[in-house]
Amino acid sequence: MALYDPVREELVKxxxxxxxxxxxxxxxxxxxxxxxxxxxxFAKCWLYIGHDxxxxxxxxxxxxxxxxxxxxxxxxxxxxxxxxYNTCTHRAAKVCRERTGNARNFTCPYHGWVFSSxxxxxxxxxxxxxxxxxxxxKHLDLRSVDRLEQYRGFWFVNYNxxxxxxxxxxxxxxDQIDALMDQTEGQQIILSGEHTxxxxxxxxLLCENSYDGYHLFPVHASYFDYLRDQMVGTPGEGLIxxxxxxxxxxxxxxxxxxxxxxxxxxxxxxRPVAQWLPSMGADTKDxxxxxxxxLVSRMGEERAKYIxxxxxxxxxxxxxxxxxxxxxxxxxxxxxxxxxxxxxxxAMGPDDESEQLRALRLDNFVSFLGPAGFGSPDDIEMLExxxxxxxxxxxxxxxxxxxxxxxxxxxxxxxxxxxxxxxQAYWTxxxxxxxxxxxxxxx
Amino acid sequence: MNRAxxxxxxxxxxxxxxxxxxxxxxxxxTEDALYEVTSPACEDPxxxxxxxxxxxxxxxxxxxxxxxxxLTKKTAHAEYPRSKTRHMITxxxxxxxxxxxxxARANFAVFRTKEDTSTIYMGEAxxxxxxxxxxxxxxxxxxxxxxxxLYNQGRLTIIL
Ligand code: FES
Ligand SMILES: [Fe+2]
Numbered sequence: 210m211a212l213y214d215p216v217r218e219e220l221v222k223x224x225x226x227x228x229x230x231x232x233x234x235x236x237x238x239x240x241x242x243x244x245x246x247x248x249x250x251f252a253k254c255w256l257y258i259g260h261d262x263x264x265x266x267x268x269x270x271x272x273x274x275x276x277x278x279x280x281x282x283x284x285x286x287x288x289x290x291x292x293x294y295n296t297c298t299h300r301a302a303k304v305c306r307e308r309t310g311n312a313r314n315f316t317c318p319y320h321g322w323v324f325s326s327x328x329x330x331x332x333x334x335x336x337x338x339x340x341x342x343x344x345x346x347k348h349l350d351l352r353s354v355d356r357l358e359q360y361r362g363f364w365f366v367n368y369n370x371x372x373x374x375x376x377x378x379x380x381x382x383x384d385q386i387d388a389l390m391d392q393t394e395g396q397q398i399i400l401s402g403e404h405t406x407x408x409x410x411x412x413x414l415l416c417e418n419s420y421d422g423y424h425l426f427p428v429h430a431s432y433f434d435y436l437r438d439q440m441v442g443t444p445g446e447g448l449i450x451x452x453x454x455x456x457x458x459x460x461x462x463x464x465x466x467x468x469x470x471x472x473x474x475x476x477x478x479x480r481p482v483a484q485w486l487p488s489m490g491a492d493t494k495d496x497x498x499x500x501x502x503x504l505v506s507r508m509g510e511e512r513a514k515y516i517x518x519x520x521x522x523x524x525x526x527x528x529x530x531x532x533x534x535x536x537x538x539x540x541x542x543x544x545x546x547x548x549x550x551x552x553x554x555x556a557m558g559p560d561d562e563s564e565q566l567r568a569l570r571l572d573n574f575v576s577f578l579g580p581a582g583f584g585s586p587d588d589i590e591m592l593e594x595x596x597x598x599x600x601x602x603x604x605x606x607x608x609x610x611x612x613x614x615x616x617x618x619x620x621x622x623x624x625x626x627x628x629x630x631x632x633q634a635y636w637t638x639x640x641x642x643x644x645x646x647x648x649x650x651x652x
Numbered sequence: 653m654n655r656a657x658x659x660x661x662x663x664x665x666x667x668x669x670x671x672x673x674x675x676x677x678x679x680x681x682t683e684d685a686l687y688e689v690t691s692p693a694c695e696d697p698x699x700x701x702x703x704x705x706x707x708x709x710x711x712x713x714x715x716x717x718x719x720x721x722x723l724t725k726k727t728a729h730a731e732y733p734r735s736k737t738r739h740m741i742t743x744x745x746x747x748x749x750x751x752x753x754x755x756a757r758a759n760f761a762v763f764r765t766k767e768d769t770s771t772i773y774m775g776e777a778x779x780x781x782x783x784x785x786x787x788x789x790x791x792x793x794x795x796x797x798x799x800x801x802l803y804n805q806g807r808l809t810i811i812l
Contacts, residue, residue: 308693308800400704400705400706401704401705401706402691402693402694402700402705402706402707403691403693403706404691404706404708404802405692405693405800405801405802405803406801406802406803406805406806406807407802407803407804407806408806409806428729430727431722431725431727431728431729432722434721434722434725434727435718435721435722438718438721439714439718551803555706556706564703564704567703567704568702568703568704571702571703571704571705571706571707571710572702572710574706575702575706575707575708575709575710576715579706579708580708580802580806580807580808580809581689581708581709581807581808581809583718583719583722585807586729586730586807586808586809587727587728587729587730589730589806589807590729590730590732591729
């Protein structure tokens with residue numbers, strides 16, 4: 210079977226005059242397309258590996274699979290962050306068998322080669338048999354990824370040595386990361402604990418869902434029912450329907466270049482930074498209002514308002530989701546095949562918030578997000594029925610046209626919160642990278 | 653309470669859950685109740701605190717009731733069509749308690765079938781039970797899972 214040819218096959222069809230934007234369902238269901246994505250997307254784009262605050266001490270590490278490759282994300286004993294391939298340069302064994310921990314060295318369990326946290330081969334566990342200077346050229350050191358760069362503590366890898374810088378790649382998404390990191394004068398940190406689960410769906414279905422304003426009412430009706438029930442007899446009663454009534458006009462979906470996009474919206478969940486609602490309890494009111502005042506003094510009124518009140522669902526192409534909503538979640542989508550993903554998600558919050566606010570933040574998180582919340586599982590069910598249906602029906606196209614055709618360049622467009630311009634940006638970029646029109650390389 | 657009394661009560665809770673009598677199930681909880689499921693990767697599931705580490709579930713009574721009600725709705729898409737479950741409760745031990753309170757532990761395995769896929773949630777549950785005028789009630793239930801992730805299960809949309 211010939212590998213799918215991204216140059217000849219048209220999987221994304223855009224006709225701005227007709228306002229039509231369509232994606233061929235083979236892009237979600239074909240194993241051949243997925244094989245090509247491994248080479249075109251996951252070997253060329255910047256892929257998130259982890260946050261700086263997950264490596265607190267020298268020697269801290271996490272073993273992570275990123276774009277199908279097993280890596281050791283580590284702060285070496287000199288303090289430098291590195292990403293080594295988790296394989297022995299001798300005969301391939303994994304040198305790190307824990308998911309997380311602290312190490313000065315990694316000793317390969319098979320024949321006992323020892324590698325330092327910097328990746329240097331320090332022992333071959335043999336007195337005889339090796340020629341002097343066999344590692345003079347360092348080829349037996351642990352291999353590291355070609356590129357590892359960070360923006361405000363978010364570390365990304367790139368498997369293409371010629372890739373453009375992370376800074377340029379992030380483009381308009383940098384401003385969104387700034388809005389998140391500027392929430393505090395202190396430091397935003399990844400909080401204790403993680404959610405890891407799987408979904409039987411293509412990774413792009415979860416990306417689409419993560420900033421889809423259009424699905425909110427049908428999919429999350431039971432969550433809004435719950436919110437309403439919670440607010441009965443409180444000053445917040447009525448607020449929910451009032452805010453939701455203006456949902457489609459109050460925010461916007463914006464594409465940020467290079468396939469990244471954000472959904473800015475207003476949903477009355479309350480936000481630990483820094484929008485207090487009665488449902489959050491009287492004991493957090495003063496702190497949240499003080500945080501807001503602090504934001505205004507540091508960032509100015511307009512920016513403070515955006516940081517504090519706007520719910521932001523950000524997707525950084527191709528597989529990182531940062532939802533700054535009722536709580537902040539950083540979510541990696543690791544594709545395993547055309548119809549299976551592994552999701553790992555963390556909560557993020559300021560290191561200088563009170564115990565009460567931290568508790569509220571985590572409580573907000575689990576109320577909606579994660580594999581046992583009142584929101585995400587319903588999303589997941591939708592993705593699985595999309596995948597199952599696409600896999601088992603011959604229908605060729607999905608229609609992603611809502612709001613299409615107004616902007617000159619879909620990579621920098623703006624639309625209503627329930628438009629699909631964010632997905633149009635994603636798919637436009639996907640198509641360009643798959644076809645090699647955009648190489649994401651420095652010239 | 654003695655072991656037999658605790659067992660009878662836990663078997664009753666399990667029966668309600670397997671029958672999807674979720675709102676009836678919620679009435680077994682006290683006003684100050686807490687129902688928790690720790691994250692599979694949690695380092696210290698018995699000692700962890702949902703106020704500073706991410707759990708899968710940490711419901712006070714409002715959300716216990718909210719969860720129970722949500723699960724009766726067709727718009728709880730994740731449980732539509734509703735899965736079949738079977739709660740197995742074993743190795744019940746009374747571990748302490750004072751006054752009207754009894755602390756107990758039990759092993760559990762909950763089988764869930766959604767459409768053609770069956771998965772298991774296995775682990776240990778830690779209970780604080782309280783005897784009231786209306787019968788036994790749950791003040792605290794913490795389920796810890798013998799899992800490293802929900803990779804096989806996908807999600808946790810039933811009540812353990
Ligand atoms: S494979 Fe690692 S020492 Fe042989
Ligand atoms: Fe959703």
